[in-house]
Amino acid sequence: MARTTLGIVMNGVTGRMGYRQHLVRSILALREQGGLQLADGRVLWPEPVLVGRNADKLEALATRHGLEHFTTDLSAALADPANQIYFDAQLTPLREAAVQQAIAAGKHIYVEKPTASSLAGALELARSADAAGVKHGVVQDKLFLPGLLKLKRLVDAGFFGRILSVRGEFGYWVFEGDWQSAQRPSWNYRSADGGGIVLDMFPHWQYVLEHIIAPVRSVYAQIATHIPERWDELGKPYQATADDAAYGVFELDGGIVAQINSSWAVRVHREELVEFQIDGTHGSAVAGLRECRFQSRAGTPKPVWNPDIPNTEPFRAQWQQVPDNGEFDNGFKLQWERFLQYVADERPDAAFAHDLWAGAKGVQLAELGLASAAEGRRIAVPELGRGA
Structure with a gap:
């Protein structure tokens, strides 16, 4: 049975959500089950590369889980052709620049929400990813509860x-x-x-x-x-x-x-x-x-x-x-599986519904909600199509 290794740069895994839900309960859980079985017979093996700002914390995580790859140098991780996906669970103000850097490096993008601090930033990420021809997704875990x-x-x-x-x-x-x-x-x-x-x-x-x-x-x-x-x-x-x-x-x-x-x-x-x-x-x-x-x-x-x-x-x-x-599996893991199948061309003709354009809608609603609170009025939510 052929096994395809897929390097995933995981930025922000020293945080609570990035560590528990994305590293341990999703990527490591996939490895524990022997990888992700694809319909064509291949097995997709996720290889996480831990990235963050604290080398000691990264080393401790890697040692705890028997992982080989960790670094504080995001540029180096993105330069490695073995790494095909960039995942971001950093603080929101740090996300936009890092995701743009990953897009420029030709990596597929999977990020936590909100995708950016503003609607303008969220839309720019979606446009950049489409222009670069990379696949992209945003975490919408509650749909899988x-x-x-x-x-x-x-x-x-x-x-x-x-x-x-x-x-x-x-x-x-x-x-x-x-x-x-x-x-x-x-x-x-x-x-x-x-x-x-x-x-x-x-x-x-x-x-x-x-x-x-x-x-x-x-x-x-x-x-x-x-x-x-x-x-x-x-x-x-x-x-x-x-x-x-x-x-x-x-x-x-x-x-x-x-x-x-x-x-x-x-x-x-x-x-x-x-x-x-x-x-x-x-x-x-x-x-x-539940x-x-x-x-x-x-x-x-x-x-x-x-x-x-x-x-x-x-x-x-x-x-x-x-x-x-x-049976119901962990919602974060389920969405990771779908995104990895999408990246692996498991369903090449099917779009990934939870992409950066979908993520921009969430940022839009938050931005309009804050404006509504500041102005004390109801605000219409404009249609936000692809390429907006």
């Missing part, structure tokens, strides 16, 4: 009838860092470092809404920095200059209204850290990371509001579980 896959199954089956509305709740309490360490890096709360929950989460909501329900046509957002002072990784206090909560209302095609709250200053009183509810004329469903529950029109109870007597309706018990009907 079991709960949302089940939700999409209901949508595709026509379960909801006419969809009326969507409600989303995301977030959890991120400790300030003084008496308990924070669960997220301090750069998330500094706007100069690319922080802010709008820039982080609105790109997610854009592709979730578009791919599962309908494209976004307008946005109204209210943002806040609820916790103005936090403590960094060294225990030093700093001023939080980025938004840590965003309350968005999105109008979708067909008049569907979506309301999504995103917050790092909320305590969880729901089944999972993120939940979406779709209500339609024929039924409703609530999906989290589970999805539904209630049909015929199975909907008829409650009556009466504040003078205790509630006797077991509302949660009146919903049914959507069955798994299959």
Whole structure:
């Protein structure tokens, strides 16, 4: 069985997301299963080249996982013809220049979102990649979560009838860092470092809404920095200059209204850290990371509001579980597999839907969301076609 080695320059793997989800649970997981089996009989063997700014951290990671290749010299890694893909999970302000450098070196591009700090930058990356003739993709992992896959199954089956509305709740309490360490890096709360929950989460909501329900046509957002002072990784206090909560209302095609709250200053009183509810004329469903529950029109109870007597309706018990009907792998790994198949010409006539143009739509929504919050008004989302 022929094995094809594919060098992947992985920049930013010393960070939480780059390390856990992309290196360990995706690329190393593929190696542990013997590589990626292609339809033509070949086995694709990913060979990661770890890149970052801290040589000691890179060496420690390479030693821990038995990897040979690591460097702080991005130019050298890109100059090696064995390396065909560039992956970027750096801080957002560092991404654009590094991706442009990789495009100029003729590498295929796969990046975390947001793809750039501004829509102009995101569009320029997409144009540059197309002009260079390289293949490109952006991480849109939430589409591959079991709960949302089940939700999409209901949508595709026509379960909801006419969809009326969507409600989303995301977030959890991120400790300030003084008496308990924070669960997220301090750069998330500094706007100069690319922080802010709008820039982080609105790109997610854009592709979730578009791919599962309908494209976004307008946005109204209210943002806040609820916790103005936090403590960094060294225990030093700093001023939080980025938004840590965003309350968005999105109008979708067909008049569907979506309301999504995103917050790092909320305590969880729901089944999972993120939940979406779709209500339609024929039924409703609530999906989290893994589970999805539904209630049909015929199975909907008829409650009556009466504040003078205790509630006797077991509302949660009146919903049914959507069955798994299959095995679910890690969402990041699944998308990595699809991108690697795309690069390997597994399906040469099929475009990769989650490309840099799709990533630009997410940056656009974040930018418009911030403008809406600043101006206190609803803003239309213009169509963003390829080559825009």
